[in-house]
């Protein structure tokens with residue numbers, strides 16, 4: 001069965017799924033996106049992702065293209081048509097199509113909406129989590145509004161490529177003060193020498209990860225000591241455990257930073273427990 005995409009109101013085979021050459025997402029990265037993890041055909045962390053979508057769109061003065069309810073139906077219909085029960089669903093909303101001009105179009109344009117879906121092999125991702133992954137660090141070089149989930153992802157793409165070439169799975173951006181901001185497509189965490197679970201606060205220039213927010217709740221409910229406080233790559237190496245979070249990675253242990261082993265170089269018990277608790281909660285609250 002071929003893959004099916006949703007493009008501006010129509011379900012279309014991928015081979016025929018096109019956007020206009022003057023789509024502002026294509027020309028100016030004037031577009032935002034969201035990615036939901038999908039468990040049993042349902043959307044994980046629905047409230048967090050819809051709230052962030054509305055916020056990202058609001059920051060760019062792009063209207064919501066349809067109600068949350070309608071969007072949920074279309075996202076799930078995309079999953080159904082692709083026969084995906086375990087996977088990821090991607091939504092992109094651009095300002096729309098208009099003759100090329102940096103400023104917003106004078107005439108009202110309709111936002112352009114695309115949705116695609118991909119299956120995830122849960123057994124393979126569990127195996128990867130059991131083994132842990134390597135990350136590399138790279139200087140922070142992104143713009144000052146990383147809190148908006150825009151498709152302007154060139155620094156992230158270059159960082160990810162650097163990671164891949166080093167045999168790593170993720171790149172952590174490091175700011176001028178030597179502190180980790182976040183990953184190219186994930187948030188960064190450690191369990192420090194005092195057993196405190198730490199991740200960077202969202203006053204910093206980072207994306208407010210939805211998985212991050214849910215995991216903070218999960219960790220507090222589990223009785224862990226939690227601090228939203230940044231750390232250096234050296235602190236990550238000296239930490240008991242490290243991991244990353246995101247809709248794609250869920251909770252994924254990090255066992256190497258720039259070639260140096262974190263702790264014993266194997267995934268630790270806290271990350272494994274948090275992964276299990278997060279997945280349980282995501283499944284229970286998915287819609």
Ligand code: PLP
Nearest residue numbers: 185186187207209210211246247
């Ligand atoms: N940080 C960045 C830069 C990301 O691109 C992502 C996800 O794609 C995340 C963090 C994690 O966010 P979420 O947990 O909402 O997927």
